[in-house]
Amino acid sequence: MGNGLKKFTRSQLVIPLFSLLLLVVFNLIRDVEFFSVSIVTNNQGNRVLSGNLISILNGASAVAIISIGMTLITSSCKGQDISVAAVAAIAGSVFVSVLRSNEITVPVIILAFLFSCLVTVLFSTFNGILVAIFKIQPMIATLILFSAGRSIAYWINGGATPTVSSPLLSSIGGFIPGIPIPSPIIIMVMFLILISLVLRFTNLGLYTQVVGINEETAHLNGINPILIKLIAFMISGICVATAGCITVCRIGLINHETLLLDAEMDVILTVAIGGTALSGGKFNLYGSVIGAYIIQALTVTLYAMKVPSAAVKAYKAIVIIVIVMISSPVVKEFAINLYKKLFKKQVGTNIPMKAS
Amino acid sequence: MKKILALIMIAVLTLGLAACVATPPASGQTTGTSSGVIKIGIVNNPPSESGYRAANVADFERVFNEANGYKASTFYSLKNDEQLNAAQQFITDGVDYLLISAAATDGWTNVLENAKNAGIKVFLFDRMMNVDESLFEAAVVSDMAAQGRMAVQWLKEQELPEYNVVHIQGAMGSDAQIGRTTPLDDEFAKGTMNCVIQQTATWDEATAKQIVESVINSGEKFNVVYAENDGMAKGAVAALDEAGITHGVDKEVIIIGFDCNKWALRELLAGNWNLDVQCSPFQADKIDEMIKDLEAGKTLPEKIVINDETYFDARTITQEDIDKYGLGD
Incomplete structure (x- = not known):
């Protein structure tokens, strides 16, 4: 048992889980009712779950999905893709323009989604080529689409904010009749399972980390770093398209200027909170996903506390500084030393917990 | 040597850029005003x-x-x-x-x-x-403050027993936000209307939805959503729909939007929203x-001409209005 605990405290998941726990406890003290979930009948006549907990899980889905791709890119390329939100705007625009030129049926929605995936994978591969082959720093390489992405989305939309409405789309962005859980949550879970299976039954996860830790060694061992990096970007492209399409379905409208605005920063934070080093190497997918829920929980908490939303970012920044500081190696080491000095005899199990 | 080369390159690039900027208007040469x-x-x-x-x-x-x-x-x-x-x-x-x-x-x-x-x-x-x-x-x-006053005036004319307003603002400091916020703030200050929440969604639909969700989750009652553009109103309505709160003409919550996009006016025509104020x-x-x-x-009579702007009430709007005044498609 002690060994299991030791193993757990050493894992990358400690900090994100502990932060999440802290948020939950804080909210329970503030308002016991905060996490209460109730069943209501929505305007489509479905009985659905409602409450802050659902808002958190639902609201975080887009960022959580993108963070999966970002984690792979971070791990293999030692840098981040800052164009994800802008490319999501492109994905959404492509999705809407395909839907608008056809009658909206299930096959058309699937076609529109596949088409937007294709477009985002192309854009992501472009980023990937700049990073992997031309060895441009990821942040600089993706800066191109970061600034141009929303203009490209504008061209696709022809300037307006086109709307699409269909009960089918609201089942993707809202609730499927008969299922009380919001569809974005279901999509997110399915997506995570799919990626986990891919990582479990292929060597992709291992190769990605090896490329991130030491490219030269990877190369000498017969792993093609360029290919691994490109694959990371391609997977990220699919993640981004999924997130973009979900966001469009939520409101039934594409606004290329505001769709997932500033989400790239949230996603990068998510990865950082999740315990993946932003300098590449070892990654933790589940940590990133939990990170997304932490950020969303924080936002919902602040809204519930009626903090002006203009100030929400500042409060978020403070909390994030604390989380990132706690997980910094310098602080960890300091805490461990302090702990050793205080309790010289029983050095062991719950050190990092105390460090937090 | 490299430095000099770099300097020359920079100079050439700058000149090139300057030329790009200067050229577009150079069309429309002399054709003779006569x-x-x-x-x-x-x-x-x-x-x-x-x-x-x-x-x-x-x-x-x-x-x-x-x-x-x-x-x-x-x-x-x-x-x-x-x-x-x-x-x-x-x-x-x-x-x-x-x-x-x-x-x-x-x-x-x-x-x-x-x-x-x-x-x-x-x-x-x-x-x-x-x-x-x-x-x-x-x-x-455009007189943004006049748009805000129009909306607030219309709201007062509805003579609701009480006004519990969810106020979703645009990007703080923008002309449109200040103009559309001030008249409503005055009512809050006078106590004629009760501010349930006042938050900026920076024109973002998804943020507007989250803000309204958090109000619904808190259990506070409201009967007006005043969103400072159409997109944010649509986001707010999405949250209401999920929570099973009815909205529109003679329903639980009054929806007010701004800008008069065609799709928003269609929502009015369908009775899902109540008011949209034009920004011409x-x-x-x-x-x-x-x-x-x-x-x-x-000679011109006045220096400052205010755009003729109007608003559309869901009870009186017609398809013609949508075709004539709606933006986009």
Whole structure:
């Protein structure tokens, strides 16, 4: 048992889980009712779950999905893709323009989604080529689409904010009749399972980390770093398209200027909170996903506390500084030393917990 | 050696960029004013800025073309310095009229003085700038505060037993946000209306939805959603729909939006929303009229012309209104 605990405290998941726990406890003290979930009948006549907990899980889905791709890119390329939100705007625009030129049926929605995936994978591969082959720093390489992405989305939309409405789309962005859980949550879970299976039954996860830790060694061992990096970007492209399409379905409208605005920063934070080093190497997918829920929980908490939303970012920044500081190696080491000095005899199990 | 080469490269690039900026307005050369064609230079923001701007640009293209006796050259930029350069170039080209929607309010005095000395008449549209009134003939602008007052006035006329308002603001500090917030703030201050929550969603639909969700989750009751543009109203409505709260004509919650997009007006027609206040991008006809007056030797009665703007009530809106006043498609 002690060994299991030791193993757990050493894992990358400690900090994100502990932060999440802290948020939950804080909210329970503030308002016991905060996490209460109730069943209501929505305007489509479905009985659905409602409450802050659902808002958190639902609201975080887009960022959580993108963070999966970002984690792979971070791990293999030692840098981040800052164009994800802008490319999501492109994905959404492509999705809407395909839907608008056809009658909206299930096959058309699937076609529109596949088409937007294709477009985002192309854009992501472009980023990937700049990073992997031309060895441009990821942040600089993706800066191109970061600034141009929303203009490209504008061209696709022809300037307006086109709307699409269909009960089918609201089942993707809202609730499927008969299922009380919001569809974005279901999509997110399915997506995570799919990626986990891919990582479990292929060597992709291992190769990605090896490329991130030491490219030269990877190369000498017969792993093609360029290919691994490109694959990371391609997977990220699919993640981004999924997130973009979900966001469009939520409101039934594409606004290329505001769709997932500033989400790239949230996603990068998510990865950082999740315990993946932003300098590449070892990654933790589940940590990133939990990170997304932490950020969303924080936002919902602040809204519930009626903090002006203009100030929400500042409060978020403070909390994030604390989380990132706690997980910094310098602080960890300091805490461990302090702990050793205080309790010289029983050095062991719950050190990092105390460090937090 | 490398450094010198780099310096030369930079110099060449800068020159190249400068040339790019300067060239676009250089069209529209001398065709002779005696032919009756009026030469105008239009400095505007690019249509990609927003749906509002796209409609604005289309409106100017519709009015100022050769069929209507104009030879128009247009320059688009979001950057004030590029706009200034373009305006100066139009002056050098010798246009008769200069029509400007400035990216920023400051820095225009010099250029407008040059225009005045060259005998070029200047109109401002959509946006005011910080210059002496003698430097332009007239400005056709929107009065954002009037839009806010219209909405609040309409709301008061509904004579609800109580007003519990969810107020979703645009990007803080923007003209539209300040204009549309102030009249409602006055009511909150007077106590005639109760502010359930006042939050900015920075024009983002998804953020608006989250804000309304958090209000619903908190269990507080409200009967009005006042969103400062159509998109945020749509986001708010999505949250209401999920929570099973009815909205629209004679329903639990009144929905108010701004801008009059076509899709938003259709929501009104369907009775899902209650009110949409217009922010008119159509200034070209008014300016055309004033140019004709000046050409006929008349003087203009006023310097600041406020756009005729209106609002649409779900109970009275017609399909014709949507076709005529709606933005986008």
